[in-house]
Structure formats: C-alpha cells, structure tokens
Amino acid sequence: MSFEVGTKCWYPHKEQGWIGGEVTKNDFFEGTFHLELKLEDGETVSIETNSFENDDDHPTLPVLRNPPILESTDDLTTLSYLNEPAVLHAIKKRYMNGQIYTYSGIVLIAANPFDKVDHLYSREMIQNYSSKRKDELEPHLFAIAEEAYRFMVHEKANQTVVVSGESGAGKTVSAKYIMRYFASVQESNNREGEVEMSQIESQILATNPIMEAFGNAKTTRNDNSSRFGKYLQILFDENTTIRGSKIRTYLLEKSRLVYQPETERNYHIFYQILEGLSEKIVTNLN
Numbered sequence: 001m002s003f004e005v006g007t008k009c010w011y012p013h014k015e016q017g018w019i020g021g022e023v024t025k026n027d028f029f030e031g032t033f034h035l036e037l038k039l040e041d042g043e044t045v046s047i048e049t050n051s052f053e054n055d056d057d058h059p060t061l062p063v064l065r066n067p068p069i070l071e072s073t074d075d076l077t078t079l080s081y082l083n084e085p086a087v088l089h090a091i092k093k094r095y096m097n098g099q100i101y102t103y104s105g106i107v108l109i110a111a112n113p114f115d116k117v118d119h120l121y122s123r124e125m126i127q128n129y130s131s132k133r134k135d136e137l138e139p140h141l142f143a144i145a146e147e148a149y150r151f152m153v154h155e156k157a158n159q160t161v162v163v164s165g166e167s168g169a170g171k172t173v174s175a176k177y178i179m180r181y182f183a184s185v186q187e188s189n190n191r192e193g194e195v196e197m198s199q200i201e202s203q204i205l206a207t208n209p210i211m212e213a214f215g216n217a218k219t220t221r222n223d224n225s226s227r228f229g230k231y232l233q234i235l236f237d238e239n240t241t242i243r244g245s246k247i248r249t250y251l252l253e254k255s256r257l258v259y260q261p262e263t264e265r266n267y268h269i270f271y272q273i274l275e276g277l278s279e280k281i282v283t284n285l286n
C-alpha cells in the first residue's frame with residue numbers, strides 16, 4: 001500500500017465505526033514511516049509504523065477509500081477498494097437516498113427501511129421487473145424473483161432463493177414479497193397489463209396470516225418474529241401456472257407457550273383466541 005499525500009482513506013472511529021480522512025504527511029526517517037491524517041471531523045492523527053502491511057504487530061493503518069463516483073454503486077463488486085468501510089459506506093449512502101437494495105454480485109443486500117415503502121412493491125413495480133434482466137433496473141427483490149422464475153422456465157429446473165439475516169432484518173417480509181411476485185407475475189405476462197391472481201395463488205398467500213398466528217410472536221427485536229424455520233415450495237406446472245405449495249416447518253420455539261421474557265409475548269394466536277372469547281369465559285379464566 002502507498003499513502004501519498006492527498007490519498008483519501010478511512011480511519012476507525014469510536015462512535016461512527018469509520019471516518020473519512022486524507023493523508024497530509026508521509027515521511028520516512030530512521031527506518032520508520034510517519035503518516036499524518038486529517039479526519040473529516042477536524043482531528044489530526046499521527047501514525048508511526050515500520051511497515052505499510054496491516055497486521056497485528058502494527059498500529060492500525062488507514063484503509064483506502066474509493067473515488068466518489070463509485071461510492072454509491074448499485075453493485076459492491078464494482079468497488080476498486082473492497083473493504084469493510086467501503087461496503088458500509090456504499091450501503092449507507094444508498095439507504096440515505098431511499099435505496100434499500102444493493103447487489104454484491106449475485107447476492108442482494110436488503111437493508112430494513114424501518115418505514116412504509118409500499119411504492120417499492122406496487123403492481124407497477126412488479127410489471128417493471130417482469131421479463132427484465134437483473135442489470136437493467138435498480139437492485140430489487142423482484143429482480144431476484146424474476147431471475148429465479150426465468151431460470152425455472154428456460155432451464156426447466158427447480159430454483160431456490162435463500163433468505164438470511166439476523167432477527168428483525170426483514171427475512172419474513174422479503175419472503176412474502178417474493179411469493180407475491182410469483183403469484184402476480186405470470187398473470188401480467190399472460191394478459192396485457194392487468195395483474196390478477198388466480199384462486200390458488202391467493203390461497204397460497206392467505207396461508208401467511210395463519211402460519212404467523214401460530215408461529216410468530218413479539219420479541220424485543222421484532223414485533224412479528226417468526227419463531228420457526230420454514231422451507232416453502234411453490235409448485236408450477238409445465239405452463240408455469242402455480243398449482244400449489246408445500247411448507248415444511250421445523251424448530252418451533254415451543255418453550256414460548258409456557259414462558260415469555262418480560263418484554264416479549266406468547267404466539268399471536270393466544271391473544272387472538274382471547275379476543276374472540278365471550279366476556280363470561282374470559283372472566284372465568286381469570
């Protein structure tokens with residue numbers, strides 16, 4: 001690595017994680033490099049090191065920063081410097097701009113919007129992404145769903161979409177939008193413009209509230225946390241019409257039925273049943 005004067009870089013920061021900076025001095029004497037950085041918050045940092053290799057024996061060296069034009073790229077694999085601050089900065093910059101999706105090659109990174117973003121999943125959006133290649137439009141869940149759908153049709157092979165992330169990241173919501181896309185897209189391909197679901201497709205989507213009543217509960221991290229894993233299969237026939245679906249569930253958190261931490265709740269169904277009971281029965285239960 002070289003740190004010529006004027007080089008833009010990232011430096012670790014206690015609160016922000018990383019902060020931008022610029023090399024203002026780069027001297028070498030008595031076998032030691034002397035590096036000076038001016039950080040974006042006005043602070044100056046001096047680093048003395050006998051090597052520009054980053055390892056445990058040396059003080060933390062700055063990390064190189066990408067040119068501004070690359071910084072909010074829609075695909076992280078196009079970054080010249082692919083390092084932790086570059087990835088975080090790109091996702092953050094896009095997020096601030098209302099763009100919750102970013103590609104990292106074939107992977108889609110989804111940041112939880114913590115806001116209503118219904119416009120992202122409108123019928124128009126489904127139509128926009130239908131029959132388009134992934135690189136033609138902004139990164140989107142629908143582009144991933146469309147790709148799986150297209151591969152299934154052309155390759156005549158089963159396709160899998162893997163959704164992963166920490167609790168509250170948006171896995172359940174994302175899986176639902178993917179299902180919605182499959183249920184709607186073929187109709188919009190068949191008939192000009194109109195997006196309408198068949199009975200079987202709306203039935204598949206209607207299983208969600210029931211699954212969630214029995215398998216989801218409020219936790220400290222997510223008001224609608226799925227307390228079970230599920231493997232969902234959507235079955236298409238040779239005309240790519242949805243014929244049915246299969247759900248395999250595993251690892252339901254059964255202990256929640258008898259014990260919930262202070263700030264958490266039992267499964268939704270528990271409160272839904274109570275809500276539907278007559279006052280007399282509820283009084284007796286107390």
Ligand SMILES: Nc1ncnc2c1ncn2[C@@H]1O[C@H](COP(=O)(O)OP(=O)(O)O)[C@@H](O)[C@H]1O
Pocket residue numbers: 111112113114115116117165166167168169170171172173174222223224225226
């Ligand atoms: N794409 C999204 N659009 C709108 N809200 C979202 C989105 N992703 C996540 N959320 C919000 O975050 C909450 C938690 O998401 P969820 O999918 O249940 O997380 P996970 O299944 O990963 O634990 C949702 O109830 C919703 O309020």
Ligand SMILES: [Mg+2]
Pocket residue numbers: 171172173224225226
């Ligand atoms: Mg979930």
